[in-house]
Amino acid sequence: MPELPEVETIRRGLKNFILRKKICKIEVLCDKSFIGAPPKGIVIRIRRFGKALILDLDNGKSLMIHLRMTGQLIYDGKERYAAGHPSENFTANLPNRQTRVIIYFDDGKLYFNDQRKFGFIKVIETPEVENDSFIKKLAKEPWQMQAEELYEKLQRHKNSCIKAVILDQSIICGLGNIYADESLFMAKIHPLTKSGLITPAEAEKILLSAREVMEASINSGGSTMATYVRADGTKGDYLEKFAQVFRREGQPCPRCGHKITKIKVAGRGTHLCPRCQTIPKDNVIHAQKNSAPTSRKGTK
């Protein structure tokens, strides 16, 4: 799903279409995807907290939108703008089977699509946004955080793999599976390294790398295909142009030529160069095997 760069791309794009526009109706097609009573009102501000998007209305209500894994936002008016989880026919056939919510504006519609229904839109009183349980837990983003602070937090989770820790939004905010892999590759740190073995210098490298990969992505319009159906027709292309390891297993490492491998860490597919990213000697964590027929249902 959209990580920080994608949500930022969406925020910047949507501003051009729905800022100062009036929501005249909201149609909820899937109850699970919309929490609260659908409000009306004019959008006066679009904010982002980590991977969450906030639309503030002129009547004291706000809409928090979280796309989670498979959410998409598609604005359809005189012009079209779509971003979020990548799919082939982003803007075709709307609404479609995956459309969960439709927000009607005076001059267009905003579709919230979400295949897996993990994402949601939630109504919050504007002054309460920062007290929302999700928002409240978010740590600083890499640009606001000092290396020392990150290092101290890593020490508090010294027995967890570094990748699992940097995916935790309460440790550092904004990284998801793509940028965690890319940041660790750039910092030359193996994802299975225990956090307690990360040095202060390495913590700083992680921070700088996270900033760099996410900035590159924001500048290229995100990795999740943002499609402006306008004169320029631009589209996010981070994965093709900038990703060094993500979804590149089997390909040569751009740094040393060794084959990129894929393992499982913290339950997530994880890409790395085993030559550039080595594990410290006294590191006892092992990669999970790709299988173990887990979860029989009814075991609870």
Add this chain to the structure above:
DNA sequence: CTAGGATCCTGTCAGC
């Protein structure tokens, strides 16, 4: 408190 796994849900793809 930390660490790890299961879970929410739908769709796709590889392997029999």
Add this chain to the structure above:
DNA sequence: TGCTGACAGGATCCTA
């Protein structure tokens, strides 16, 4: 073709 299990760019809840 049809079935089955694994997996998927996230975050929370539960257990030990």
